[in-house]
Amino acid sequence: MPRSGAEARGRLLQAALELFAERGFDRTTAAEIAARAGVNERTFFRHFSDKREVLFDGEAELRLDLIRSIVEAPSGLAPYDVLLHAFAAAAEALEARRPTTGARAELIASTPALRERDLTKHALLTDAVAEALRQRGLSDRLADLAARTGWATYQHAVRTWDGNPDPGLQACVRQAFDDLRKLSR
Amino acid sequence: MPRSGAEARGRLLQAALELFAERGFDRTTAAEIAARAGVNERTFFRHFSDKREVLFDGEAELRLDLIRSIVEAPSGLAPYDVLLHAFAAAAEALEARRPTTGARAELIASTPALRERDLTKHALLTDAVAEALRQRGLSDRLADLAARTGWATYQHAVRTWDGNPDPGLQACVRQAFDDLRKLSR
DNA sequence: GTCTATACTGAGATAGAC
DNA sequence: GTCTATCTCAGTATAGAC
Numbered sequence: 562m563p564r565s566g567a568e569a570r571g572r573l574l575q576a577a578l579e580l581f582a583e584r585g586f587d588r589t590t591a592a593e594i595a596a597r598a599g600v601n602e603r604t605f606f607r608h609f610s611d612k613r614e615v616l617f618d619g620e621a622e623l624r625l626d627l628i629r630s631i632v633e634a635p636s637g638l639a640p641y642d643v644l645l646h647a648f649a650a651a652a653e654a655l656e657a658r659r660p661t662t663g664a665r666a667e668l669i670a671s672t673p674a675l676r677e678r679d680l681t682k683h684a685l686l687t688d689a690v691a692e693a694l695r696q697r698g699l700s701d702r703l704a705d706l707a708a709r710t711g712w713a714t715y716q717h718a719v720r721t722w723d724g725n726p727d728p729g730l731q732a733c734v735r736q737a738f739d740d741l742r743k744l745s746r
Numbered sequence: 747m748p749r750s751g752a753e754a755r756g757r758l759l760q761a762a763l764e765l766f767a768e769r770g771f772d773r774t775t776a777a778e779i780a781a782r783a784g785v786n787e788r789t790f791f792r793h794f795s796d797k798r799e800v801l802f803d804g805e806a807e808l809r810l811d812l813i814r815s816i817v818e819a820p821s822g823l824a825p826y827d828v829l830l831h832a833f834a835a836a837a838e839a840l841e842a843r844r845p846t847t848g849a850r851a852e853l854i855a856s857t858p859a860l861r862e863r864d865l866t867k868h869a870l871l872t873d874a875v876a877e878a879l880r881q882r883g884l885s886d887r888l889a890d891l892a893a894r895t896g897w898a899t900y901q902h903a904v905r906t907w908d909g910n911p912d913p914g915l916q917a918c919v920r921q922a923f924d925d926l927r928k929l930s931r
Numbered sequence: 932g933t934c935t936a937t938a939c940t941g942a943g944a945t946a947g948a949c
Numbered sequence: 950g951t952c953t954a955t956c957t958c959a960g961t962a963t964a965g966a967c
Binding site for chain 3: 750775776777788791795796797
Binding site for chain 1: 961962963964965
C-alpha cells in the first residue's frame with residue numbers, strides 16, 4: 562500500500578462515494594470508509610475534517626474558477642453582467658460532468674446534514690464572489706449585495722435546470738438574470 | 747415536578763441559553779442543560795431534535811409573520827415591493843428586541859455548527875416566502891427567484907445594519923432594495 | 932495511532948393528566 | 950383505562966485530545 566498521502570486521499574474519496582451510493586450517507590460509518598480505502602479510521606479525519614467534507618472536495622477549485630472569471634471579465638460591464646459572465650462559465654463546467662453530479666445532488670438533497678454543509682459552501686462561495694467584485698473596484702456594500710443576489714439568481718437557475726434540463730444550464734442562467742428585471746415591475 | 751411538557755421545555759430553553767452564555771455552545775453538554783432544567787438528558791432530545799435547535803426556537807413564529815405580511819400586502823404591488831413591505835415589518839420586530847438578539851447573533855457567528863443551522867433556517871424561510879408569493883398569484887419561477895434574491899437582499903441589509911446600526915434596520919432594508927437597481931447599470 | 936468525551940438513538944418501564 | 954411525557958438503560962459513531 563502506498564503511503565503517499567495523496568493516494569490515500571484519493572482512495573478515501575472513492576471508497577466514500579461508493580459506500581454512500583450503496584447504503585446512503587447516514588448508514589455509512591467513517592470506519593467503513595477507511596477500511597475500504599485500506600487506511601486507519603483516524604487517517605480519514607486527517608484528510609477530511611468531518612464525514613461530510615468528502616462530498617465537497619471540489620469546492621476550492623470552483624471558487625478559484627469563479628474568482629478568476631470575475632476578475633478577468635471585460636471592464637465596463639455592469640455588476641450583474643460580470644456575474645452572468647462568471648456563472649455562465651461555471652455552468653459550462655458543471656454541465657460537462659452532469660452524469661457524475663446527479664447522484665451527488667440527490668444524496669445531498671435527501672440528507673439534512675449534507676444540505677446544511679452545502680449551504681455553508683454556498684455562503685463561502687458568495688463571500689468569494691463579493692471579494693472578487695471588490696477587486697474590480699465595486700464598493701463593499703454593492704459588492705456584498707451583488708454577490709448575494711447574484712448567487713441567489715444562479716441557484717434559482719440551477720434549480721430550474723434540475724426541473725427541466727432540456728434548455729441547458731447556461732440558458733437557464735441567462736433567463737434567470739433576465740427575469741430579475743420583472744421583479745421590480 | 748410537573749409533567750406538562752411545556753414547562754419542561756421552557757426550563758430546558760432557559761437553562762440552555764444560560765449555559766451557552768456562561769461557557770459557550772461547544773463547552774456546554776446536553777447533560778448539563780438537562781441537569782439544570784431538572785430533567786433527564788433524554789428529555790432534552792425529545793423536545794429539541796438536536797442541541798442546536800434550542801437557539802432557533804422562534805423560527806416558526808417569524809415564518810408565520812412573514813407569510814402573513816406577504817399574503818396581506820396591498821394588491822398590485824411589484825414582487826420586490828411586496829417583499830420590502832414584509833421585510834420592513836420583520837425588521838421592526840427584530841429591532842424591538844435588539845438587546846436580546848445581540849448575544850445570540852454573536853454566539854451563532856462564532857460557532858460553525860450554529861452558522862450551518864442558521865443558514866438552514868434561512869433556506870426554510872426563503873421557501874416559505876416563495877410559497878407566500880405563489881399564493882399571491884406569482885408564477886412558480888418568479889416566486890422562487892424573487893424569494894431567493896429578496897431574502898439575499900434582506901440579509902445584506904441585516905449585515906449592513908450590524909456594521910452600523912445608527913440608521914436603523916428598516917432604513918437599511920429600504921436602501922438595499924433601492925441599491926438593487928444599480929447592479930444592472 | 933490510541934483513547935475518550937459526548938451527541939444522539941432505541942426500546943421498554945413508569946408516572947402524571949384526563 | 951388511555952394517553953403522553955418522562956425516565957432508565959444500553960448502545961453507536963463522530964470527532965477532539967493526547
